[in-house]
Amino acid sequence: MNNLDRNSRTRVQGLTLTAVVAALYAAVTMMVAPIGFGPVQLRLSEGLNHLAAWNKRYIVALSLGVLIANLMSPMGWIDWVFGTLDTLIMTSLTYYLTRRIASPLKKIVISTFSVLTVGMAILAAEFTFAFAINAAGSFAPDHAGSIWANWLSYYLMLVPGELASLVVGGIIIFALSKFINLSK
Structure with a gap:
């Protein structure tokens, strides 16, 4: 097999994995759509975010997956744009922080x-923004108050479900990493 065939095969495999x-x-x-959106959510697919620690192709894959999933979001364009970003x-960030770590x-x-820090902080800001502009599908925090109080409320509502998803995903990805080279 020459190098051109090998490079083509590698590109096709990478594109397939991304898709x-x-x-x-x-x-x-x-599958979990009713509880996969909103400030209190259990989006089990978030456990796949760990894949970005192994290969930068998963940055594109996960962002594309979020965009596709968020097309069904009750918040519409706000979730399409800000959720994907x-x-x-x-x-x-995950990829760059872990690219030299083997464990x-x-x-x-x-x-x-x-x-849990950067991701949920941005998502809490998205919900705060959506509520502030009274966007369709936005969810009110438990109290009216300052933007900071609203952001903190959203953040605290998001973290438990996200942590649960990350733990489940972390266990699965850890097990897979023992049998599959996720970096290729």
Whole structure:
């Protein structure tokens, strides 16, 4: 096999993996759709965010999967734009923080920290913005108050479901990493 054939095969495999992960993210989100949107959510597909710690292709795959899933979001364009950008930012951060780390457990811990801090902070800001402009499908926090209080309310509502999804996903990704080279 010459180098051109090998490069073509590698590109096709990479594109296929990207499409499969994007479709998997969207499909899992749709399976739990009633609880996969809003400030209190359990979006199990978020456990796939750990994949970004192994290969930058998953940044694109996860962002595309979020965009596809968010096409069904009650918040419409706000979730399409900001939800997708949020995923792009937090998975990129995860990739850059873990690219030189070999330990799968350390990768998952760093990924979890990245998603729970940066990712959920951006998502809480998205909900705060949507509520502030009275966007269709936006959810009111438990109280009316300052923007900071609203942001904090959303953040605290988002973190438990996200943590649960990341733990489940972390266990699955950790097990997969023992049998499959996720970096290729």
